[in-house]
Amino acid sequence: MRRAYIAGNWKMNCTxxxxxxxxxxxxxxxxxxxxxxxAVIPPFLAIxxxxxxxxxxxxxxxxxxxxxxxxxxxxxxxxxxxxxDAGLSFALVGHSxxxxxxxxxxxxxxRKLDALLADELDVILCIGEKLEEREAGQTExxxxxxxxxxxxxxxxxxxxxxxxxYEPVWAIGTGKTAxxxxxxSAHRFTRNLVAGMFSRxxxxxxxxxxxxxxxxxxxxxxxxxxxxxxxxxxxxxxxADSFLGIIAGA
Ligand code: PGA
Numbered sequence: 001m002r003r004a005y006i007a008g009n010w011k012m013n014c015t016x017x018x019x020x021x022x023x024x025x026x027x028x029x030x031x032x033x034x035x036x037x038x039a040v041i042p043p044f045l046a047i048x049x050x051x052x053x054x055x056x057x058x059x060x061x062x063x064x065x066x067x068x069x070x071x072x073x074x075x076x077x078x079x080x081x082x083x084x085d086a087g088l089s090f091a092l093v094g095h096s097x098x099x100x101x102x103x104x105x106x107x108x109x110x111r112k113l114d115a116l117l118a119d120e121l122d123v124i125l126c127i128g129e130k131l132e133e134r135e136a137g138q139t140e141x142x143x144x145x146x147x148x149x150x151x152x153x154x155x156x157x158x159x160x161x162x163x164x165x166y167e168p169v170w171a172i173g174t175g176k177t178a179x180x181x182x183x184x185s186a187h188r189f190t191r192n193l194v195a196g197m198f199s200r201x202x203x204x205x206x207x208x209x210x211x212x213x214x215x216x217x218x219x220x221x222x223x224x225x226x227x228x229x230x231x232x233x234x235x236x237x238x239x240a241d242s243f244l245g246i247i248a249g250a
Pocket of ligand 1: 167211233236
């Protein structure tokens with residue numbers, strides 16, 4: 001049985017004080033018997049303060065992005081060693097906003113994933129189709145391309161550090177959630193693909209989060225799908241009430 005994994009991606013929101021206040025509320029109110037692994041992903045500048053606020057709690061903390069070079073003349077970028085130094089255990093790669101707003105390619109996403117694994121950090125690899133791709137019947141082809149580029153050739157041990165987040169681009173921040181059938185179908189497709197690339201055992205261990213307008217009132221149904229193992233939450237992660245409501249749905 002895969003344990004649910006709920007991560008809150010705060011994106012480019014929150015002052016440091018707001019981030020600390022949100023973290024403190026989560027620490028105070030997260031039930032001791034929560035049925036999920038829980039993580040928050042604050043903006044870089046709030047990480048040190050949020051880490052302090054989370055000290056001693058089971059809530060993990062990750063980064064929204066990372067750069068693949070080790071150090072040097074890469075103005076504005078953050079390395080995997082810097083993430084470790086700041087006490088982080090994982091980072092997102094390939095979020096749709098980085099792919100489609102910032103212009104990251106599959107190859108860049110892969111270099112970031114490789115850099116994180118080389119430094120023994122965990123990864124949430126985000127994948128997902130755009131609306132026009134879904135309407136053109138290309139959803140599975142897009143997922144296959146992103147997954148193959150993202151994880152083909154990893155060792156079985158490296159794969160245990162990877163979580164995949166299926167986030168249909170048309171559902172992110174739009175209030176439009178994928179139906180439970182659409183989510184389950186994409187997750188099943190993803191798991192079967194990973195089984196073919198690695199093994200059925202590895203695929204059964206892989207956690208696949210759903211992301212895209214997850215809210216307290218739709219989380220339970222989504223998380224009840226056999227291949228939906230958690231959620232990557234944006235907007236609803238910015239309020240303790242709604243994020244805790246999602247965790248309660250696990
Ligand atoms: P959303 O964002 O929950 O606001 O749709 C999800 C995400 O981008 O990870």
